[in-house]
Amino acid sequence: MSATPITPSDKYYRMGVSKAIWVPILAAYQSPTRAEINAGTDLSDEVSAASGWEVTGNTEDAPALGSAFISKVSSTTTAGDSSLTFYADSTSVDVRTLLSRGTAGYVIWMWEGDVVGHLADVFPVKVTSAPKQSDISSVAQIMVNFAVTREPAEDVAIPA
Amino acid sequence: MSGRVRMRHPELPPSQTIPADERQVQHYGSAGWVVVEEPEPPAPRAVSSKAPAGAEVEVPSEPAPDKPSRRRTTKEDET
Numbered sequence: 001m002s003a004t005p006i007t008p009s010d011k012y013y014r015m016g017v018s019k020a021i022w023v024p025i026l027a028a029y030q031s032p033t034r035a036e037i038n039a040g041t042d043l044s045d046e047v048s049a050a051s052g053w054e055v056t057g058n059t060e061d062a063p064a065l066g067s068a069f070i071s072k073v074s075s076t077t078t079a080g081d082s083s084l085t086f087y088a089d090s091t092s093v094d095v096r097t098l099l100s101r102g103t104a105g106y107v108i109w110m111w112e113g114d115v116v117g118h119l120a121d122v123f124p125v126k127v128t129s130a131p132k133q134s135d136i137s138s139v140a141q142i143m144v145n146f147a148v149t150r151e152p153a154e155d156v157a158i159p160a
Numbered sequence: 161m162s163g164r165v166r167m168r169h170p171e172l173p174p175s176q177t178i179p180a181d182e183r184q185v186q187h188y189g190s191a192g193w194v195v196v197e198e199p200e201p202p203a204p205r206a207v208s209s210k211a212p213a214g215a216e217v218e219v220p221s222e223p224a225p226d227k228p229s230r231r232r233t234t235k236e237d238e239t
Contacts, residue, residue, distance in 0.1 A: 024178040024180075024188070025172070025176050025177075025178050027173075027176060035169075035171040035172055036172065036176075038171065039169040039171060039172055039191060039192060039193065040191070041187070041191055096183075097183045097184060097186065097187050098184060098187045098188075100181065100183065100184070103184075105178075
């Protein structure tokens with residue numbers, strides 16, 4: 001007898017599947033409604049890169065005189081600074097008209113797409129800056145930086 | 161600097177409005193949000209004139225309302 005193997009995953013590639021949605025208001029961000037999601041903006045087609053968007057669990061050392069082994073105790077959780085990079089528009093009508101500095105709202109990551117019952121993460125955020133990327137040899141882009149202002153709601157079921 | 165307006169979405173409760181600056185209006189408008197009128201600020205309350213020093217404030221005397229007498233229900237009443 002051996003342990004039961006974990007359920008095999010149906011592996012996928014994020015591009016073309018995952019969605020990032022900007023939602024300006026949620027009554028209860030732990031359980032967004034379909035109407036609130038539909039009132040949001042699907043950013044996916046303009047996002048060229050993403051960074052952060054994860055909750056990190058911190059630990060504290062708990063040394064004890066009686067042992068040379070230093071054990072760990074789980075402590076705080078944090079969500080590091082996160083960003084989305086967008087393509088810039090040649091007429092300046094791009095993400096700058098939506099996500100300017102100081103704008104507060106929610107980024108919903110639907111990792112496996114907008115499918116009812118699949119799981120999403122909801123990040124309450126505020127835009128801290130939106131610098132233009134000055135690399136002259138690549139497609140013009142704008143990086144929007146976010147501060148995660150409250151504890152993200154993880155693994156929220158996508159509503160019907 | 162652009163001005164600020166409030167917007168609401170017809171599919172959301174009226175209380176769920178968002179602040180938007182003028183550059184965001186077009187974008188949110190394409191997602192169905194509409195500009196709503198800002199509620200007018202409440203009119204300032206009239207400053208109450210102070211009674212002159214030493215003047216007694218007349219308190220209207222009203223008879224205390226008759227309190228209904230409470231009566232504990234006894235088991236005899238229930239039967």
